[in-house]
Amino acid sequence: MTTTEQPPVAPDAPAAPPTPAAPRRPRTSSRVAAAAGARRLRRGALSGLAGSRSGIAVVRGWLFALWRLVVPVARRVWVVVGPVVVVITPVGWLVLLFSGLSIALSAIFGWQEFTYLGTVLLASVALSTVFLFGRASYGVLVELNPRRVVVGDRAMGRMLVTNIGPRPLSPTRMELPVGKGVAEFQLPAMQPKEEHEELFAVPTNKRAVIVAGPAESVRGDQLGLLRRALKWADAVDLFVHPRTVRLLPTAAGLVRDLEGQVSKTITNNDIAFHALRPYVPGDDRRYVHWRTSARIGQLMVRQFNETRRSQLTMIHTSRNDLYASEEEFELAISVTASIAAQVIRDGVQMNVVSETGVWRTQSVTSMLDSSCRIDPVGKIFPTVREFARERTKRLPAPSVVMMIGGSRMTTAEYRSVESLFGQDTSQVAFHVELGAQPKIASVAGLTVITIGDLDDLSRLVRGISS
Known part of the structure; x- marks a missing residue:
């Protein structure tokens, strides 16, 4: 049996006083009840939140199942009821x-x-x-002659209706939408293979793309309670081009030499000679200047100024708040179209941009067709500079930039667009102000042309190209 020896205790050592315990704050019954209530509230809130989430999930599941059940049924019902409902006016x-x-x-x-x-x-x-009730068998041909006109020119249309069925047709009414209006024609009773021709005039007092068609035969009562229409021909587009003026060749202020525009960039191979420099391993031996090399005893090669092919970018802003009137906006369109048409005839590469996108410039006709679709728009981009940057960032680097804006476009906005392009780029701003006196000014290197009449364009452009 093992015994544990205890250390001896000095008889005279005083005993250590006990450490007094911290006084405990008595908990009253109200505090206990409040704490228990708070715990119950937290548990209830968590359980309620979980219950609400599960309830929402159940409701969503029921709604999704109901949607999958109702949609096919509604589609089948509409197939039967739709043709009946649409005839009610x-x-x-x-x-x-x-x-x-x-x-x-x-x-x-x-x-x-x-x-x-x-x-x-x-x-x-x-x-x-x-x-x-009744069946119709029409063959309808809608023609416009010509398909492209200038504002103010006369455009005529023809609608040829043929009874292509084996039975006679009773009189009916034919409607042909032309632009925002509708032309109505009363067709007589027609025998099989019989033809009936109707002529109509198309208003061309405003630049636009006028859609004629599709032609519809209409059956219905005289009170207009019920109406059944059948389409018989596709729509035909009439392009009303803006008024333009003919400019002299190369009057758009572009370079006239066939090689391109000489820039300040130095390159190792081009046409415009610049200077000689010592040979560096890797240089093309075709550009070694042998006479100078033999005279000084060191290989010397030619350096050239880089030449660029002329590339024109026209920036036409169509924001309605930059123009004082609709007539001023149309004048700006005519200015842009006139310059672009002459540039295309000269065979110079070009791009025309506006807020809605890039115009088609493969030919003069396609460019004029694109101009017919340009309408005044709101503030699509925050600033004019942001518009120009966004629309031109994917285009080739231009050698000439032309900006066209209305009378409410400030010089600061023209200058903000100018800062997007390099110093080698020639830039011209056309400030369109209806009725203003024509003039040419230079603002910190930017040529600003004020034009108030389309007939002044040729003289003004000739002034900047001379």
């Missing part, structure tokens, strides 16, 4: 509404007058269905 829906309201009032209050009114309205809709 807004006037027809209004008659049906009053008819149902009259019958309801008659059933509630027993008023015979409303019974009579509801019956008459329903009968009128029912009788209108008789005018919808």
Whole structure:
């Protein structure tokens, strides 16, 4: 048996006083109840949140299942009901509404007058269905002559209708949408293979793309309650080009030499000679200047100024707040189209951009067609500089930049666009102000041309190219 020896204790050593315990704050019954209540609230909130999330998930599942069930049924119902519903005009829906309201009032209050009114309205809709029956077999040809005109020129259209069916056709009405209007023609009864021709004039007092068609044969009652229309021909476009003036060749201020524009960039192989420099391993021996090398006893090679092919970029802003009137906007379009047409005829590479995109410039006709689609727009880009940067960043580096804006476009905005291009780029700004006196000014290296009449364009452009 092992015994553990205890250390001896000095008889005279005083005992250590006990450490006093910290006084405990008595917890009252109210505090205990409050803490328990808070715990219960937290547990209830968490459980409620979990329950609400699970409830939302269940509701979403039910809604998704209901949607997958309702959509196919609605589509099948619309296939059957749709052709019937679409023949009812807004006037027809209004008659049906009053008819149902009259019958309801008659059933509630027993008023015979409303019974009579509801019956008459329903009968009128029912009788209108008789005018919808019948088959039509038309061959319709819509032609515009010419397809492209200048603002103010006369444009005529022709609609040729042929009965291509084996049975005679009763008289009907043919509608042909032309721009924002609708031309109506009353077709007579037609025998098989019989033709009927209608001529119409197209208004061309404004630059636009006028869509003629598609032609529709219309069956319906004289009250306009029901209407059934069938399309017989595709739409045809009429391009109303802006008014332009003819400029002299090379009058657009571009370089006239065939090799291109000489820049200040130094290159090892080109046409425009610059200077001689010592030979460096890797240089092309074809450019060694042997006479100078033999005279000084060291190989010398030629250096050249880089020449660039002329590349024109025209920036046409079409923001409506930069123009004082619609006539001023049309003048700016005419200025841009006139210069672009002459540049294309000269065979110079070019691009024309506006807020809505890049114009087609493969030919003069395609460029003028693109100009017909340009309309005043809102503030698509924050600033004019941002617009020019965004629309030209994917285009080839230009040698000449032309900016066209309205009278409300400030010189600072022209200068902000100028800063996007290098110092080797020639830049011209056309400040279009309707009725202003023509003048040419230079603002910190930027040529600013003020033009108030399209007839002054040729003289002004000739002035900057001389």
